Amino acid sequence: MTMVTINDTTLRDGEQTAGVAFSPDEKIAIACALSKAGVPEMEIGIPVMGPAELETIRAITALGLPTQMMVWGRMCEKDMAAAALCNADLVNLSIPISDIHIEYKLNRSREWVLQTIRDFVGRAFDLGLDVCVGGEDASRADADFLMRVVDTVQAAGARRFRFADTLGLLDPFSTWSCVKQLRDISDIEIEIHAHNDLGLATANTLAALRAGATHASTTVNGLGERAGNAALEEVVMALRHLYGVEVAIDSHQFPSISRMVELASGQNVAINKSIVGEGVFTHEAGIHVDGLLKNPSNYQGFDPAEVGRQYRTILGKHSGSRAVIDAYAKLGLLLSDIEAEVLLARIRDHAVATKNPPTATDLKRFYLENAHYVAIPS
Template sequence: MAGVTKSQVFIGDTTLRDGEQTAGVVFTVKEKISIARQLDAMGVHELECGIPAMGEEERDSIRALVALGLSARLITWNRAVVPDIEASIACGVEAVDISLSVSDIMIEHKINKSRDFVKEQLKRALCFAKQNGLYVCVGGEDASRADSDFLIELMQIAQTNGADRFRFCDTLGILDPFAMFEKVGRLRAAVPGLDIEVHTHNDLGLATANALAGVRGGASYISTTVNGLGERAGNAALEEVVMALKVACGIDVGIDTRRFQSVSRLVGRASNREVPPWKAVVGERVFSHESGLHADGVLKDPKNYEGFTPEEVGLKRHIVAGKHSGTNGIVESYRQIGIPISREEAQELMDKVRSTAQRIKGPLAPMDLVKLHKRRGVSLAA
């Protein structure tokens, strides 16, 4: 992305807010503190940490996070109404997102109001927040289905009244990256003085791609969650967005990616949604190689088949013995369990390895390899 630098892209994480809104997910205060500390330690710039208007228990958990004195900015989610903002102020946070329904379908069929009502609602809530010295992100719920001219009008009102940024929400996850680029680009051109954040959902599997397209269109903030946790199909995954920016776009946002594996497992356990082994970037087996050509290529030089190293994201490489293994892969599989064999021995074992994998419908475990090696020794002695 020509012209975009590290200092111009900021990562916000909403695992503790939108992530916990996943149906059936509840974090304890202890879990929230652990997640927040890990995200802060790895350098995430902002943490959306809850919804104060939910009640005193939620406010207590937010106060506990504020008391940690993290480097990351803590921001809360609020409806664009004064009582919600007052609840946030009572928690001790210094930044708020004030959310408005901005598409005509939601204005008419969710809040049963008019565009004029939304504009006045924005002015009242925003002015109150700024009078209290808060950093304010104006959240445009369902912005992806809203009229662009109306969004521009709202952004102009927001800028005039002191807002710090505007959150463009693809609430239903319905955009493709080309539409995201065009929509954000138009808003950026129309209101150049107001930062834009993209908040993308994964209903079509495009959340990460749409987040990157938003940056290409001119957004400077990206909203993410660990493991892509979130309502319905989830949000843009923190680990995917950061690595995609780094590897595909040449943008290093200053986050310690070596901590991804640790925070991913933590959130997986806390949410009772364990990380699939094939999950992009952080899955335990995404650096596994079985196919003869691939395993041979990786063993000669990992760059042949890996766009980034497993160590960059806290993982390890695995050479798997299975149906598609070649000679070098079998040699390496035995080396991994402490049994050195020659290429000639691997060639002799290859048929047995492949037939065993076919029979068990999967890769060979270390004990399977040991048994085959022992049987081979017996057959040679005979």
């Protein structure tokens, strides 16, 4: 893996999520936040949707941010004409390449697809557009035809081929071999565009990059159609920690960007969502808390400070007495081992009954309730 460029599509595929609609101000704020964090390329919308969307897209490209701006369209006259009005750096012209889409969606032939690519890439150049050909449903395309498509894309002079796993049906092994074949027959940029229907979008993105893909589509929080896309924060952190590859994006800014997209999209981030979920650096289990207190690296794969966060511990059903002693010490109450065991039993009852960790007030109350077992401090 040499160079990897992130192409964040929160503002296009992320917004395509059912029920999501960003306002112009929200789109501009998200674009600015992503650019400030160092995202090198982003897909910002679909110009053919109409004058309002076109205006928002033009407002974003007019900001002059140090980010390559891509717009999305189908490979047809109307979409290409709208794309030409955006002052974008790149247009992704999408065309279905699986037989099922060619036959049942387009009612066309494979030859028609190849000829359309030849025609439109050339005409996009005439309009001053730099072109990425988006292979919709590429993961279900016939393997030989996929090779012919990429060959045609390259011969036509397009800069990039987007390999879209539109329905999220690949696994990392099939992704790797498919992208490897494309890499072996072409020199153009290859972008992996992975969907998360089987929970494999990030894994498939990494596999494609290992096989020679140069670009990766991502979205903040993994937002996107159905189960979403590969998450920006997951791909960036996995590249850093698994492969030592830096993409020059400031990971400290993930929590604020995640929150911004959560609010603008109305799509709540799951508590256990990798990297940005509320609970992913919270520990309760006795063995883990004891290990963390001895040395955080016992139970942290990476330092949460890298993503602007810190680990925390809570008391609950699975706590051990070490955590109880630690929590009471923070309240100025020093417990003996026996006292900690008595209070631990009370904390466990509380956790089961309320499904919540005890507050500081709860802990003081438990202490007083059990004062006949525990020594009252003088």
